Amino acid sequence: MARVDVKNVSLSFGAYRALNDVSISFADGGFYALLGPSGSGKTTLLRMIAGFEYPDEGSILIGGEAVESVPVDKRRIGMVFQNYAIFPNMSVAENVAFGLRVRGEKGAGVEKAVSDALDLVQLGHLAKRRPHQLSGGQRQRVALARAIVTKPRVLLLDEPLSALDKGLRKDMQIELKRIQREVGVTTIFVTHDQDEALSISDRIGILKDGAIVQEGAPEEIYDRPRSEFAATFLGEANIIEGTAEGGRLTLENGVSIPLPQEAARSSGHLRCAIRPERVHVVPGGLASVNLSQAGTLTGIVRHKLFSGSLSTYSIDCDGRQFQAIVPRTGEDDIRMGSPVEVTWKKEDLIILA
DSSP: OEEEEEEEEEETTTEEEEEEEEEEOOOOEEEEEEEOOOTSSSHHHHHHHHHHHOOOOEEEETTEOOTTTGGGSSSEEEEEOOOOOTTTSHHHHHHHHHHHHHHTTOTTHHHHHHHHHHHHHHHHGGGTTGGGGGGGGHHHHHHHHHHHHHHEEEEEEEEETTSHHHHHHHHHHHHHHHHHHOOOOOEEEEOOHHHHHHHHOOOEEETTTTEEEEOOOOOHHHHOSHHHHHHHSSOOOOOEEEEEETTTTOOSSSEEOOGGGTTOOOOEEEEEEOOOGGOEEEOOOOTOOOOOEEEEEEEEEEEEEEETEEEEEEETTTTEEEEEEEESSSSSOTTOEEEEEEEGGGGOOOOOO
């Protein structure tokens, strides 16, 4: 197990700048997600840590050792690819043993290591099967067992669950978290799935255009994103802007809403975000709303999406589309086309850089 430090790393492919002065650290034993849209640099960064790409500038340290010039097979990393990359002509046990055999290991020690790895991923009873006899989730577990059987210092996962259906993906998220905790290996995984990153990682690094936009614990980034991109990429967010003065924000239509304490002394133009689940939808009057403590806009319900225990509303507030996600009640009197007020606590307003 080892800490990974990426320091001021840059990489270009011709005129294209894939990574631009990226610095991020992955603590020993942690579970990290690299999240971002296509082309953001997340897979390039993972491949660079693995040794498949080499930086033009900067350094990468694994366990305190600089590895920029160290080849893949000497870095002691395990990697699981999106397409599993398991050998169809080998049994499950032979696939898992492959890395050990390549290193020249033989005998009972290999059999014991393979058995332990398969038991860890709960596939010991399928050791003799061939890949075509396995489900997608089972093949993914074989790939994971093959990666951890060599006892790597770092485990790298490149969108390992993207080929699975929704139900199986959820199950594998739980299993992946369990296995990582039992092994204790530093794990870095690439994903484009925000829910997946929030669910199973200890920390998240969000990338955009080859740079780290924000890094931190999932709760921290979700509750306090530093930019509009982070706010809208990791979850949904309503964006509002206006002129700040005297602890309030005046919007273009003249509506004034209170700012949270952290922005009470702000002045000038300000952009803010509010999560849809923090928004309350109030039919009728404003009798229950304290205007000094709550942000309030009036609007018309344009769309309603029912999803079991929740209802999602799209509300036209003077030309601004506002999203609200609220618990569904038995007496739902909010209908499409009806006038409503949308309100939120001023402390839930997120100030964006």
